[in-house]
Amino acid sequence: MEGKYSTDPEWASVTPIDLDDGSSSGAMPLATIAYPAEYLEATSYLRAVMAANEMSERALSLTKDVISMNPAHYTVWIYRAKILFALDKDLNEELNWLNDVSLKYLKNYQIWHHRQVLLSSKAHFPTFPPKEADFLMEMFAQDSKNYHVWTYRHWLVRHFRLWDQPRELEDVEFLLKADVRNNSAWNHRYMLRFGPRDTSLPDAGMVNAGDLSTAPTEKGRLSIVDEDLIDGELKFAQEAILRAPENRSPWWYARGVLRAAGRGLAEWEGFVSGFVSEGAVKSSHAVEWLADVFAERAGKEAEAVRMLTMLKEEFDPIRKNYWDYRIRKLDQAVA
Amino acid sequence: MLLGYLTLSGLDVLGVLQSKTTPEERQGYIDWLYHCQVPSGGFRGFPGTDFGPGKRNKDNEAWDPANVPATFFALVNLLILGDDLSRVKRRECLEWLPKVQRADGSFGELVGPEGSVGGPRDLRYCCCAAGIRYVLRGRSETGLEGVPDIDVLGFISFIEACQTYDGGMAESPFCESHSGHTYCAIGSLDFLRRTCNDLKPVPLLSAGSNQFEALITWLASRQTAQLEEPDEDEDEEQREVTDTGSIDNRVRGLPNVQPIGADTISCAGFNGRCNKYADTCYSFWNGATLMMLDQYSVVDEVRNRRYLLEKTQHLVGGFGKGPGDPPDLLHSYFGMVSLAFQGEVGLSPVDPTMGSSERTVRHLESLPWWQS
Ligand SMILES: [Zn+2]
16 A cells, blocks of 8 residues: 555655454454554554664654544553653653644543653753643633643642642632632642642652551641631632532532641531521522531531421422431431 | 443343344454453553564563553453453463552553553552452462462552542542542442452441541532533623621622422433533443442432433434433443433343443352352
8 A cells, every 4th residue: 555654765664564453363353443544554654663662753753643643542652752752852842742732632631641751851841841831721721620631730739849839829719710610720729728748759649648557537637737828718718609609619628628627617607607597598508518517516416407408308409318318317326 | 442341331231232243243352352462461452552473572562561441341341241251361460460550559551661650640540450350360369379469558548548628539639529530439449348358447438437428428419400501691690799898798698599499300410520510421420439339329310310311312322421412332331321220121230330230240250260
C-alpha cells in the first residue's frame, strides 16, 4: 500500500510491523474496530520504532501523528515522554502543543497525565511556570467542573507548594462568583485550606493517610488548628449560603471545616435555627443540619425525628427511604 | 477490552449469550483474549502494542506492557464465556501485580520504562487490581508458593484517605468526591473481604461508623430530579447579597422554600457529583455501591426505573446518557444493570462488584484451584 510513511525516504530504512489481531490463527477480535488506512500504517511504523526502542526526531513526530488520530492510545504517550527527555526537547513547546490538544479532547485523561509527567521534571521546571494557571482558567471557561483539570491542578499545588499563592484562591473565588454551586471549586478551596503540606511523602494525600497507627476517626483532622482561619472559612460559607440557601456545597464545606477543626455541628445551631421556624423554612439543608445536631444530643431524639419527618414529607420526597432509614436508626438508639 | 466486556456481559445479563453466539464464535473470542495476554503475565488493552513473536526484549517491553484495567476485563470476559482460565499465566500475573503498586498503597495502570509505575494515581486501577487479585488468587495458595502478595494494609489505607469531607470518595486524596471513584473504592474493599477472612474490620464497610454513615448519606444525596440543564431564565438565581444588617435579619429576609408534593416528581435519576445533572450510568455506579454496602433500600426504585425507562431509554432501544441523547454501549449496559438490581423481569441477577452476572461469579468460585 502506498502511504505517507512507505513513500517517505526518511522511513525507508524501517520495516513496519503489521497489526496481528490474532484472526490469522482463528481468533475472533471482540469489538472489531474499523481503523482507517492512515492509522493502520502509522501504527505499523510505531510498533517498529518501539520494538527498536528508537529515540529519534522521526519517532517523535510519528507519535504526534498517532496521537492526533487516537489520543486514547495509552503507550504512545509514555513513549513520547521518554523521547522528549532523551532528546532534551524544549518542553515549553510541548506544553503549547498540549494546550491545543487539551482544548480539542476535553474528556481525555492521558493528556493531563502526560502534562504532569513533564512538569514533574525538576530539571526543566524548578519553579511553577505561571502560564499554567492562565491555561487552566482557559480550560475552566470550557467546563468549570472538568475533573481531570481539577485533579491536575491539585497535583500542581502539592508539587510546587502553591497553597498560599494568592492566584489559587483568587481563581477559586472567581469561579465561585460565577457559579456558587461549582462543587469542584469548593473542593479545591478545602484542599488549599486543609490539605496536608508535608511533602516528605511526595504524594500522600490526607493527613496521616499512610500512617497505620492513626485511628481512622483521627484521619483528616488537623493537629494544629488556626482558629482565625477556621472562623474566616465559616464566614465565607455563610455568605455563600445566603446567596443560594438550597446549594448543598457550602453546607457540606462548613461541615468539613468544623470537622478539620475538631469543632462540632452544634456551633452553628444559632445560625441554622434562623432558617427553620414553624411554617417558614429557608433551606432544607438547615433542617438536615438541625436533625444531625439533635440526633447527637441526649433527650433531643424526638426533635431530630421531627426534622427528618419534615424533610421526608415536605422538602425531599425523593429521599423518603433515606429519611426513614435515619428515623429507624434513631428509634433503635432510643429503644 | 472494555467494549468487549460491555457487549458480552450485556448479552449475558439478557440471558441470550448462548443463543446469539455460536460455540465457534465463543471459542474464537476466548482465543482472541488469550492472544492479548502478555508473555510476562497480564493482558494488553488491544493487540496493537504487540511487536510479534521473538521481538520482545528488556529494552522494549515497556512499550508493550500488561495493563491493569485490561487484565481485569479480560479475566471477566473469559469467565463470562465459560472459560476455566487454565491458559492464564496465573503465577506471572500475580507476580506482576505488586510491581504496579506504589509505596503509598495506590495502583498505577502499568509498569513503564525502568520499572516505574505508570499512569495516574486513580482508584479505578485500585479496583481492577483488587479484582485481578480476587479472581486469580482465590481462597487458596495452591501453586502460589513464593508469590508475593500486594501490600494489603497500605492499599486499604490509601482508599480510606480518598474519603472527602462530604462523605464520598475521590480519585485520590483531597480530590472531589465522585460516584465512579466511590464505586471503585468500595469495590476494592469488597474484593478484598471476599477472600481475606482475617481482614480487620474496615470502618468504610462497617454500618454505624462515621465513615460508613457519611458515605450512605452522600450516596443517597446523588439521587436527583434535575435531569438536564434548565433554560437560562428558569435557573434558580444566585441572590445578590446585601451584607448590611445582622446575619439573623438577612436570614429572615430570605424567601421560604416551597414544600414539594411527592406526586409532582415522577422521575429521579442519579448524578455523579454534587450539583451535577443526572446521567444514566450513575444509576449503576451509585446503586452498585449501595448494593455492596447492603443499603440499596435507601434508593427510590420507582422513580429511578421511570427515569431510565421513560427518560433515557431510546426509541430504537438502548439507553443514552440523558434525555434525548443517542444510545451508546456504555449507558445501555449500565442502565440495564441498574434495572437488574431492582429485579426487572427478563434480566439475570448481577454481582455489583464484578459488574457481571452472578452466574459468572458462581462459575469462578467453582473452579477447583480457586476454592482450595
Ligand atoms: Zn454516564
